[in-house]
Amino acid sequence: MTFSLGTDHVYKRVKKTDWHDIVAWGIVAKMCKDNLEVGMFVTITGPIRSQVFIGKKGRTRAVTIEADQIVFMNKALITTVKNMGDPPDDDEFSGYDDDDEARPL
Numbered sequence: 001m002t003f004s005l006g007t008d009h010v011y012k013r014v015k016k017t018d019w020h021d022i023v024a025w026g027i028v029a030k031m032c033k034d035n036l037e038v039g040m041f042v043t044i045t046g047p048i049r050s051q052v053f054i055g056k057k058g059r060t061r062a063v064t065i066e067a068d069q070i071v072f073m074n075k076a077l078i079t080t081v082k083n084m085g086d087p088p089d090d091d092e093f094s095g096y097d098d099d100d101e102a103r104p105l
Helices: 026-035 075-082
Strands: 002-011 014-024 042-045 048-055 058-067 069-072
Touching (some): 026 069, 042 058
Antiparallel strands (some): 002 014, 048 058
16 A cells, blocks of 8 residues: 655744655555544654656656554644644754753764
8 A cells, every 4th residue: 555644844934744655565554544544643664765767757766665563643642742832943942051061072
């Protein structure tokens, strides 16, 4: 089974969505077919595969994620995560104060 998964991210206050091609086999594919709905929050783990092939318009590269495991997220967890707020901008927060003694190497 193949399907697309969208991941949202915000960069400099602009929301963007990246789309990923997911491939699932066996019991994972059956679980996706029986339970997956548009707009659901899921966590997918598995190897990322890259293939290069020649299409009609020239060289094309396809990147897919092979779903070894899928976790269907519950709404209470998603609500909790969303209510934590947006992370600070990179230029507003470095993670260290000037008074910090320990810094990464």
